[in-house]
Amino acid sequence: MESRGTRIGLGIWVALVLAFLYVPIVIICLYAFNKSNVQSWPIPGLTTRWFSPAIHNGDVQKALWLSLECAAMATGAALALGSLAAFGVHRFRFFGREAISFLLVLPIALPGIITGMALSSYFTWWGINLSFWTIVIGHATFCVVVVYNNVLARLRRVPGSLTEASMDLGADGWQTFRYVTFPSISTALISGGLLAFALSFDEVIVTTFTAGAQNTLPIWIFGQIRLGQQLPQVNVVVFLILAVTIVPVALAQRLTRESGILRTE
Amino acid sequence: MKALALLAPPTGAFIAVYIAALVALFVSAFWLVNPFTGIVHTWSLDNFRELWHGGTYHTVALRTIGIAAAVTVTDAVIAFPFAYFMARVAGRKTRAALFVLVLLPLWASYLARVYAWRLILNSDGLLNWTLHKLGLPSAGLAYTNTAVWIVFSYIWLPFMVLPVYAALERIPHSYIEASRDLGAKNARTLRSVILPLALPGVVAGSIFTFSLTLGDYITPLLVGGASSQFIGNVVYDSVLGGGNLPFGAAYAVVPLVIMGIYLVIARRLGAFEAL
Numbered sequence: 303m304e305s306r307g308t309r310i311g312l313g314i315w316v317a318l319v320l321a322f323l324y325v326p327i328v329i330i331c332l333y334a335f336n337k338s339n340v341q342s343w344p345i346p347g348l349t350t351r352w353f354s355p356a357i358h359n360g361d362v363q364k365a366l367w368l369s370l371e372c373a374a375m376a377t378g379a380a381l382a383l384g385s386l387a388a389f390g391v392h393r394f395r396f397f398g399r400e401a402i403s404f405l406l407v408l409p410i411a412l413p414g415i416i417t418g419m420a421l422s423s424y425f426t427w428w429g430i431n432l433s434f435w436t437i438v439i440g441h442a443t444f445c446v447v448v449v450y451n452n453v454l455a456r457l458r459r460v461p462g463s464l465t466e467a468s469m470d471l472g473a474d475g476w477q478t479f480r481y482v483t484f485p486s487i488s489t490a491l492i493s494g495g496l497l498a499f500a501l502s503f504d505e506v507i508v509t510t511f512t513a514g515a516q517n518t519l520p521i522w523i524f525g526q527i528r529l530g531q532q533l534p535q536v537n538v539v540v541f542l543i544l545a546v547t548i549v550p551v552a553l554a555q556r557l558t559r560e561s562g563i564l565r566t567e
Numbered sequence: 568m569k570a571l572a573l574l575a576p577p578t579g580a581f582i583a584v585y586i587a588a589l590v591a592l593f594v595s596a597f598w599l600v601n602p603f604t605g606i607v608h609t610w611s612l613d614n615f616r617e618l619w620h621g622g623t624y625h626t627v628a629l630r631t632i633g634i635a636a637a638v639t640v641t642d643a644v645i646a647f648p649f650a651y652f653m654a655r656v657a658g659r660k661t662r663a664a665l666f667v668l669v670l671l672p673l674w675a676s677y678l679a680r681v682y683a684w685r686l687i688l689n690s691d692g693l694l695n696w697t698l699h700k701l702g703l704p705s706a707g708l709a710y711t712n713t714a715v716w717i718v719f720s721y722i723w724l725p726f727m728v729l730p731v732y733a734a735l736e737r738i739p740h741s742y743i744e745a746s747r748d749l750g751a752k753n754a755r756t757l758r759s760v761i762l763p764l765a766l767p768g769v770v771a772g773s774i775f776t777f778s779l780t781l782g783d784y785i786t787p788l789l790v791g792g793a794s795s796q797f798i799g800n801v802v803y804d805s806v807l808g809g810g811n812l813p814f815g816a817a818y819a820v821v822p823l824v825i826m827g828i829y830l831v832i833a834r835r836l837g838a839f840e841a842l
Contacts, residue, residue: 304655387578
């Protein structure tokens with residue numbers, strides 16, 4: 303066991319790091335209620351008057367809608383492809399299963415700008431115009447690994463004897479999947495899906511290259527911050543996005559627990 | 568056969584879209600752009616030649632790699648004691664709470680967090696206000712490379728904490744006891760037992776801190792200054808601003824190659840198990 307001094311020292315360090323992690327988040331939340339339209343500290347008072355114009359801003363609504371649609375489609379694709387890959391890798395030992403993990407983790411391990419440029423040049427190559435679907439494809443590439451990791455981690459923890467018992471009791475392959483395997487991985491699917499949704503909803507870099515002239519919500523925010531326009535409304539939208547991304551992640555965390563970045567499993 | 572049926576759609580899709588796209592990117596780095604007719608499909612090393620001889624591109628690449636390395640080291644130094652506390656000091660409940668507290672900012676909007684730092688570091692932001700209250704002179708950090716370094720370290724910190732924690736947690740307590748029984752002091756145990764076993768976790772974390780910094784252009788654009796250009800900014804400008812995809816692709820080969828080598832080494836060190 304560590305000495306008392308060490309433990310206290312480490313405890314203080316942890317408190318400092320937590321402050322470092324959360325002060326910016328608290329700040330951004332406070333600025334959303336900033337009474338003044340000047341973005342300086344300390345803010346003179348609190349108000350909710352920026353919420354209405356931000357929520358009724360047509361550009362924001364359009365961008366929000368696009369972001370939600372993309373995130374939903376990308377999550378759907380990620381759930382399908384990610385769980386297939388997880389089942390395949392889990393059920394069968396074969397040469398190259400390592401290679402599959404490597405392949406799926408690439409889009410998230412390589413810098414986003416490379417994924418973005420690669421996809422954009424590839425679409426141009428095929429003569430595909432940038433559209434809603436090109437954004438979805440871009441997002442799906444880096445969302446698959448999140449579902450894959452969650453489902454695979456769960457499959458590794460569910461004892462194989464359960465499936466065997468089901469088969470011994472006369473269930474066919476489909477029934478075993480429907481009544482045994484699926485229920486045991488369902489929360490992993492949900493948490494993987496929630497994380498994929500949050501990841502897609504917030505993505506900027508790949509989207510910049512695959513969206514063309516379309517604005518997702520993060521791209522709208524990025525543009526406004528750069529130009530320094532409508533900052534009070536930007537604060538509100540950023541605050542709302544923060545709320546929207548934190549809720550699914552907190553939910554995902556509740557559904558499953560353990561360690562790893564790309565999984566809550 | 569069944570494995571093939573399960574694996575064919577995901578791997579097929581990945582190879583057909585993602586890997587093919589990476590190849591397309593790599594190939595287009597050898598093409599040129601004619602201002603009148605667009606991309607010219609003739610093999611040429613001109614893009615690479617221009618990069619090799621252009622002093623600015625060296626500076627930008629070195630700055631990018633330097634800051635990415637600094638961010639990785641900073642995060643490792645901040646994360647290690649934190650993860651150590653989580654794994655070896657905290658009780659079960661505290662540990663679970665800390666885990667969630669670290670994870671949440673990671674998933675909270677990236678842009679929101681960068682923007683928050685812009686507000687904090689501004690000359691009339693929280694930082695200078697606090698310094699002023701403490702009777703210290705203001706820090707002119709806004710729009711500097713230091714700001715870029717701080718913000719990157721902040722943004723990617725959770726990516727470092729979690730794998731280091733996972734690695735530390737997996738060290739059997741008996742190893743530490745054995746080390747003590749053999750007469751090692753705390754510092755020696757830390758250096759000879761704990762640190763080597765935590766290394767795969769640190770490397771796993773560094774894949775993210777390093778790679779994500781290497782390819783970013785948003786943080787340098789939002790909190791950096793005129794001399795904070797990253798490889799990503801040059802690529803972004805040449806592709807989306809100048810319409811010169813081949814040149815951008817050629818420059819992007821730099822981080823691509825660096826990350827390729829890095830990932831191979833990381834795999835050797837067992838970092839993929841720690842993800």
